[in-house]
Amino acid sequence: MPEAADDMRWADRALASVGERVRVTADQVGPRFPLYAEPGTGVWKSTSKGSWTGGFWAGLLWLRALASGAPRDRAAAAECTGRLAYWADQDTATRGLIFWYGTALAAGPGGSGAAAQLREQAARACLAAYDSERGLVPWGAAFGGPRMLARADAVPGLVPLLAGWSDAGRAAAYGHLTRQLELSLAEHPPRPAWAAATDGSWTACPEPAPGWSRTVPWLLLGLADGVHWLGADGLWAAAEQLAAPRLVAGVPLVPDAQDGNAPEGNAPQAGNARPHGHDAGPLDTSAAAIEAVALLKLAALTRTAGPGSTAGIGRPGRMERTGEAAGTADGADALTRRARRILYRLCSRHLTAGGALTAGCYDAGRGLAPRHELVWGDFFLASGLAILTGLTEPFTT
Numbered sequence: 001m002p003e004a005a006d007d008m009r010w011a012d013r014a015l016a017s018v019g020e021r022v023r024v025t026a027d028q029v030g031p032r033f034p035l036y037a038e039p040g041t042g043v044w045k046s047t048s049k050g051s052w053t054g055g056f057w058a059g060l061l062w063l064r065a066l067a068s069g070a071p072r073d074r075a076a077a078a079e080c081t082g083r084l085a086y087w088a089d090q091d092t093a094t095r096g097l098i099f100w101y102g103t104a105l106a107a108g109p110g111g112s113g114a115a116a117q118l119r120e121q122a123a124r125a126c127l128a129a130y131d132s133e134r135g136l137v138p139w140g141a142a143f144g145g146p147r148m149l150a151r152a153d154a155v156p157g158l159v160p161l162l163a164g165w166s167d168a169g170r171a172a173a174y175g176h177l178t179r180q181l182e183l184s185l186a187e188h189p190p191r192p193a194w195a196a197a198t199d200g201s202w203t204a205c206p207e208p209a210p211g212w213s214r215t216v217p218w219l220l221l222g223l224a225d226g227v228h229w230l231g232a233d234g235l236w237a238a239a240e241q242l243a244a245p246r247l248v249a250g251v252p253l254v255p256d257a258q259d260g261n262a263p264e265g266n267a268p269q270a271g272n273a274r275p276h277g278h279d280a281g282p283l284d285t286s287a288a289a290i291e292a293v294a295l296l297k298l299a300a301l302t303r304t305a306g307p308g309s310t311a312g313i314g315r316p317g318r319m320e321r322t323g324e325a326a327g328t329a330d331g332a333d334a335l336t337r338r339a340r341r342i343l344y345r346l347c348s349r350h351l352t353a354g355g356a357l358t359a360g361c362y363d364a365g366r367g368l369a370p371r372h373e374l375v376w377g378d379f380f381l382a383s384g385l386a387i388l389t390g391l392t393e394p395f396t397t
Contacts, residue, residue, distance in 0.1 A: 008388060014347040014355075015067070015385040018378060021355030022064045026076065031083075033057050037373040039358050045369070049086050052094035052143070055102030055157070056379035058084060059397065062105035063382050067391060074110070081106050081115050088122045092142035093151070095126050096158025101379065104160075104397040123165035126158060130172040134196055135179040137162075137172070148196040149205065152215050155180050155222030156290075163229035170230060177226045181219065181238050190215050190242075207365065213255040216242055217290035224297035228395050236313075243298060243313055246291070247334050253345045257284040257361035257370065282370040285350050286360040286377030292342040292384040299335035300394040343384045357381050 025034050025044060033050035034057055037043060050057065061077035084102045087095055099122035106115030129137050131148075137158060139149035155177055162173035183202055184190040192215040193205035208215070223239045226232060245251065258281050302313045313331040350359045360377040362369035386392040 010344065010347060011385050011388045014343075014351060015382060015389055015391070017351065017353070017355035018060075018357075018382045018385070019064050019067055019355070021378065022060050024354065026061070033080075034375045036360070036362055036369040036375065037356065039371055039373065042352075042354065042356055042373070050084060050098070052092070052097055053375050054084050054087070055098040055100065056376045058102035059105060060375070060379050060382060062110055063379075063386060063391070066105065066109055067386075077106065077110070078112055078114065081112070081118065085118055085121075088118070088125055090140070090142045091129070091147070092140035093126075093129075093137045093154035093158060094140075094142075095122050096137075096154065096161050097156065098122075100157035100161045101397060105392070108396055109392070119161065120165065123161050123169060126162055127165065127169050127172055130162075130176070132175075133200075135175045137176055138196075146195055150180050150183050150194045150196070150202065152180060152184055152190070152192040152218045152222075156218050156225065159222050159225045160229050163225075173226070174230050174232060177222055177230075177235070180222070184215065184219060185238065185241065190219065192218075209258070209365070211259045213257045213259075213284035213287035213361065214290060216246075217287050217294060220294035220298070221290055224294050224301065225395070227301050228297070239298060240313055243295065243335065246295070247338055253338075253342045254283045254285055254288045254350070254359070257282045257287075257364040282361045282364055283359045284361040284364075285346055285357055286374045286380065288342050288346060289357065289377050289380035289384060292339040292346075293380050293387070295335045295339040295342075296384060296387050297394045299332040299339065302332040302335065339384065340388065343381070343388065346381055347385075351381070 024042075029044055029046045032046035032048055033054045034044040034046050035051065035053055036045050058077065058080040061073070061080050065073040065077045081102055084098055087098050099119055103115040103119040106112040107119055126137055129140070131138055134148065136150055137154065138147050139151050139154055141147040159173045159177050162169040162176070183194045184192060187204070187210060189210045191204050191210045192208045192212050194202040195205050197203055220239065220242050223235055223242065226235050227239065298313055313335055346357060351357055356373045357377045358371070358373055360369070360372055360374035362372065362374060364370050383392070383397055387394050
C-alpha cells in the first residue's frame with residue numbers, strides 16, 4: 001500500500017502542490033483573507049478582516065515562506081500576520097485559532113519579533129477574558145449569539161497561546177481545556193457546545209450537534225497541545241478515550257460532516273463509500289486533516305514518554321480493545337500509521353492537481369459551503385505534510 005511505504009515522495013509532491021495553491025490564492029484575494037472556495041471554479045469567498053480563520057491563512061503563507069526561503073514570501077507572510085492585530089481585543093475565544101496559528105511559525109522558525117509581540121498582546125487579552133468562576137475563556141460575543149458558551153473549537157490554539165505566556169496563563173489554559181473536556185465527554189458522542197446558565201449549571205446546545213465531524217479532532221488537537229505545554233499526565237486518559245476508537249479497523253479516514261462518529265460499518269474506509277440505504281451526506285476533509293495533525297502530535301508525545309511512564313497512548317492493558325498492539329512504541333506507531341493513511345487519502349483522492357483540498361464542509365446544517373475547499377483544511381493538510389516531510393516539528397504549530 002503506497003501510504004505504508006517508506007517512499008514519501010507523494011508527501012513532498014503534495015506539499016509543493018499546496019504551496020502553489022497558496023500562491024494562486026494570494027494573487028486572487030490580495031489584501032483580503034480566503035475563507036472557502038467553490039469546488040468547480042476555485043474562486044474564493046474572502047473576508048476583509050479574516051473572521052475566525054484569518055490565522056490559518058497567515059500560517060499557510062508562513063509555511064510557504066519557510067519552504068521557499070524567498071524574502072518576498074516572508075514579507076507577504078509577515079504583512080498578513082500584522083493584519084490580524086484587529087482581533088486582539090475582540091471578544092472571542094477563537095483568538096486562540098487566530099493568533100496561535102497566525103503567529104506560531106512567524107515567531108518560531110520565522111524569527112519575527114513583531115509576531116511574537118502580537119502573540120503576547122493576544123495572550124494577555126485572552127487571559128484577561130478568562131472567567132475563573134466558569135473555568136474558561138467564554139466563546140464571546142464578537143460573532144453574535146450567546147456569549148457564555150463552551151465550545152470544542154475554542155480549545156485548539158487557545159491552550160498553547162495561554163500556556164506559553166505565563167504561569168497564570170498555564171493555569172487558565174488547564175482550566176479551559178479541562179472544563180471543555182468535562183462537558184463534552186459527559187455525553188457520547190461528545191457534545192461540542194454548552195451554554196452557561198445563571199445558576200452555575202451548563203445546558204447542552206443543539207448546534208453544532210453531537211456527531212459533528214470536527215468535535216473529536218478539535219478536542220484531540222487541544223489535548224495534544226495541553227500535554228505538551230502543560231505537562232499534565234492526567235490529560236492522557238481523555239486523550240486515549242478519544243484517540244483509541246479512531247484506531248479501530250473500519251473507522252473512516254474522512255468523516256461524514258454530520259456523523260463524524262459513525263460506527264464501524266456505516267462508512268467503510270475504502271473510498272468512504274456508504275452502504276446501501278445510508279444517506280450520502282457531505283464528507284469533511286478538513287476534520288480529517290485536523291485529526292491527522294493531532295495524531296502526529298500524540299504519537300510524538302507517546303514516543304518520548306518512555307517505557308516507565310504511565311503517559312502515552314497504548315500502555316499495556318489499554319490498546320488491546322482497539323485491535324492494535326499494546327505498548328508505547330506500538331501505540332505511537334498506530335497513531336502515526338493512521339495519520340499517514342489519512343494524509344495519503346486526502347492527497348490521493350481529494351487534492352486537486354492545483355493543490356486545493358476539496359470536499360470540506362463548513363456547515364452542513366445550514367448548507368454553507370458543504371463540499372468546498374476550506375482555508376483551515378488547506379492549512380492542516382499542509383501542516384501534517386510539513387511534519388511528515390520534516391519541514392516542521394510536530395509542536396512548531
